[in-house]
Amino acid sequence: xxxxxxxxxxxxxxxxxxxxxxxxxxxxxxxxxxxxxxxxxxxxxxxxxxxxxxxxxxxxxxxxxxxxxxxxxxxxxxxxxxxxxxxxxxxxxxxxxxxxxxxxxxxxxxxxxxxxxxxxxxxxxxxxxxxxxxxxxxxxxxxxxxxxxxxxxxxxxxxxxxxxxxxxxxxxxxxxxxxxxxxxxxxxxxxxxxxxxxxxxxxxxxxxxxxxxxxxxxxxxxxxxxxxx
Amino acid sequence: xxxxxxxxxxxxxxxxxxxxxxxxxxxxxxxxxxxxxxxxxxxxxxxxxxxxxxxxxxxxxxxxxxxxxxxxxxxxxxxxxxxxxxxxxxxxxxxxxxxxxxxxxxxxxxxxxxxxxxxxxxxxxxxxxxxxxxxxxxxxxxxxxxxxxxxxxxxxxxxxxxxxxxxxxxxxxxxxxxxxxxxxxxxxxxxxxxxxxxxxxxxxxxxxxxxxxxxxxxxxxxxxxxxxx
Numbered sequence: 001x002x003x004x005x006x007x008x009x010x011x012x013x014x015x016x017x018x019x020x021x022x023x024x025x026x027x028x029x030x031x032x033x034x035x036x037x038x039x040x041x042x043x044x045x046x047x048x049x050x051x052x053x054x055x056x057x058x059x060x061x062x063x064x065x066x067x068x069x070x071x072x073x074x075x076x077x078x079x080x081x082x083x084x085x086x087x088x089x090x091x092x093x094x095x096x097x098x099x100x101x102x103x104x105x106x107x108x109x110x111x112x113x114x115x116x117x118x119x120x121x122x123x124x125x126x127x128x129x130x131x132x133x134x135x136x137x138x139x140x141x142x143x144x145x146x147x148x149x150x151x152x153x154x155x156x157x158x159x160x161x162x163x164x165x166x167x168x169x170x171x172x173x174x175x176x177x178x179x180x181x182x183x184x185x186x187x188x189x190x191x192x193x194x195x196x197x198x199x200x201x202x203x204x205x206x207x208x209x210x211x212x213x214x215x216x217x218x219x220x221x222x223x224x225x226x227x228x229x
Numbered sequence: 230x231x232x233x234x235x236x237x238x239x240x241x242x243x244x245x246x247x248x249x250x251x252x253x254x255x256x257x258x259x260x261x262x263x264x265x266x267x268x269x270x271x272x273x274x275x276x277x278x279x280x281x282x283x284x285x286x287x288x289x290x291x292x293x294x295x296x297x298x299x300x301x302x303x304x305x306x307x308x309x310x311x312x313x314x315x316x317x318x319x320x321x322x323x324x325x326x327x328x329x330x331x332x333x334x335x336x337x338x339x340x341x342x343x344x345x346x347x348x349x350x351x352x353x354x355x356x357x358x359x360x361x362x363x364x365x366x367x368x369x370x371x372x373x374x375x376x377x378x379x380x381x382x383x384x385x386x387x388x389x390x391x392x393x394x395x396x397x398x399x400x401x402x403x404x405x406x407x408x409x410x411x412x413x414x415x416x417x418x419x420x421x422x423x424x425x426x427x428x429x430x431x432x433x434x435x436x437x438x439x440x441x442x443x444x445x446x447x448x449x450x451x452x453x454x455x456x457x458x
Contacts, residue, residue: 122350122436161455164437193440201437207351208393208430211422212454221456225441226390227449 004029004072006065006087008036008050009043011104011148012078016060018152022182027061029068029091036062069095074102074175075137081107081126082119085133097136100172102179103127103199104143104151106206115210118203127166127199138172140165141199142180145209147219154184154222161222164191166198191225233258233301235294235316237265237279238272240333240377241307245289247381251411256290258297258320265291298324303331303404304366310336310355311348314362326365329401331408332356332428333372333380335435344439347432356395356428367401369394370428371409374438376448383413383451390451393420395427420454 005016006029013028020026030036039049047053054062061068069075069091079087084105088096107126108116120129127141142165143151150156154163163185167173177190193201205223213219234245235258242257249255259265268278276282283291290297298304298320308316313334317325336355337345349358356370371394372380379385383392392414396402406419422430434452442448 117351122346157456159455161453191441191444193437193444198437198440201440204433204436207433208422208427211427211430212420212457215420215422216454216457218456221454224390224453224455225445226388226451226453227386227447228441228445 001025002027002071002073003076004068004074004091005076005078006068006091007078007080007105008062009078009080010045010047011151012076013050013053013057014148014152015076015078015104017057018183020057020059026059027063027068027071029063029065029087031065031087031090033062033064065090066092066095072099074100076102076104077130078104081105082109084126085129088130088134093134093136096134099137100169100175101130101134101137101139102143102176103130103139103141106144106203108206115207118206121204122200125197125199125203127196127203131168131196138167138169139196140167140169140172140176141196141202142166142176145202145205146222150220150222152183154186154189156220157222159224160186160189161224162189162191162228164193164198164202166193166202167196191228230254231256231300231302232305233297233303233320234305234307235297235320236307236309236334237291238307238309239274239276240380241305242279242282242286243377243381244305244307244333246286247412249286249288255288256292256297256300258292258294258316260294260316260319262291262293294319295321295324301328303329305331305333306359307333310334311338313355314358317359317363322363322365325363328366329398329404330359330363330366330368331372331405332359332368332370335373335432337435344436347435350433351429354426354428354432356425356432360397360425367396367398368425369396369398369401369405370425370431371395371405374431374434375451376442379449379451381412383415383418385449386451388453389415389418390453391418391420391457393422393427393431395422395431396425420457
């Protein structure tokens with residue numbers, strides 16, 4: 001299948017590389033490919049610039065958002081949450097309509113420093129905002145409750161743990177569940193929370209997740225719903 | 230030890246009964262004991278009126294908030310979250326100062342129907358509000374992320390799972406951790422998240438907790454941080 005991954009950060013790169021390794025055709029979308037490739041600085045977390053990563057992943061194309069989304073049969077949003085709607089607007093409604101749009105982003109607002117807050121929160125969520133903005137897209141929120149390395153290699157965390165899916169379209173959630181299975185998520189580890197409004201609950205896991213990362217000193221952990229028989 | 234449990238709902242009753250069964254002296258605080266005892270209706274969840282429960286727990290006293298708090302060496306807040314500050318005001322700063330105040334409540338706002346939202350949320354928490362309002366109290370937020378039966382009988386959920394503590398006072402958190410141990414929480418199951426501001430993260434677990442209860446059809450589940458080595 002052809003996947004468009006929107007966003008050139010560490011989450012997008014990690015998912016794009018995994019999808020390519022599974023034999024999918026992958027195109028990464030960005031605002032301005034030349035500008036993305038011209039960057040030479042490491043990001044705030046010390047990850048190398050995109051061009052360095054791309055040199056090792058020449059099978060993954062880099063295109064402007066709209067071209068990438070047009071090529072993708074499924075679209076994965078890995079942009080910074082507060083920039084997601086702008087990126088998806090650039091991708092264009094016509095290039096998202098009818099497609100499964102997997103939203104992995106969290107609307108973290110770092111403008112007031114650490115820890116970040118969520119915007120929207122409580123009475124709305126990024127997942128819902130995207131579904132409202134693109135009503136013809138089949139938005140599925142998933143994988144936003146863990147580090148990106150755990151997303152594509154769940155065995156980094158020993159023992160049983162869970163990944164959540166939220167969305168309105170049963171077929172889209174089935175597609176995503178099969179994709180998660182191909183990433184290594186065992187049967188029964190995927191918990192379908194219901195409609196896209198349940199993305200509020202998973203996005204609101206971020207504050208404790210960020211705190212746990214600080215307390216534990218690593219990111220190889222995940223939520224496990226014990227007793228989810 | 231003498232415990233004051235503020236609140237006459239199912240959470241307060243469950244914790245009060247557990248404390249009494251462990252040999253502690255327990256007094257429950259309420260606004261108006263006569264009014265509490267006069268009620269004959271079941272609550273919204275179908276629990277019997279307080280008087281029915283109290284007839285089976287005559288070792289637990291019922292007193293006005295201030296008298297109860299004055300008697301308690303440790304105070305447990307189990308009131309409805311949106312009423313907690315009013316209840317604690319009635320308990321009185323002088324009766325809370327210097328004491329460990331265990332905050333089990335969540336600031337769930339049901340005024341707009343189901344699902345409830347949180348108020349405060351994101352940039353503040355009930356735990357922080359209580360600590361600010363009663364700076365001489367040693368507030369510890371804990372147990373607010375699970376059903377009350379699991380709080381006092383963690384083996385209801387098979388396998389490893391976690392309880393979080395948040396608070397400014399190390400000695401108070403040690404006291405609470407020992408209390409949790411007496412409730413049956415195994416060593417290593419208690420995760421100290423840090424200061425009271427980390428109560429934001431645990432209170433923000435409520436939306437997905439409530440959704441999971443609906444999805445799973447029962448409340449005998451809990452969060453387990455897999456990989457918290």
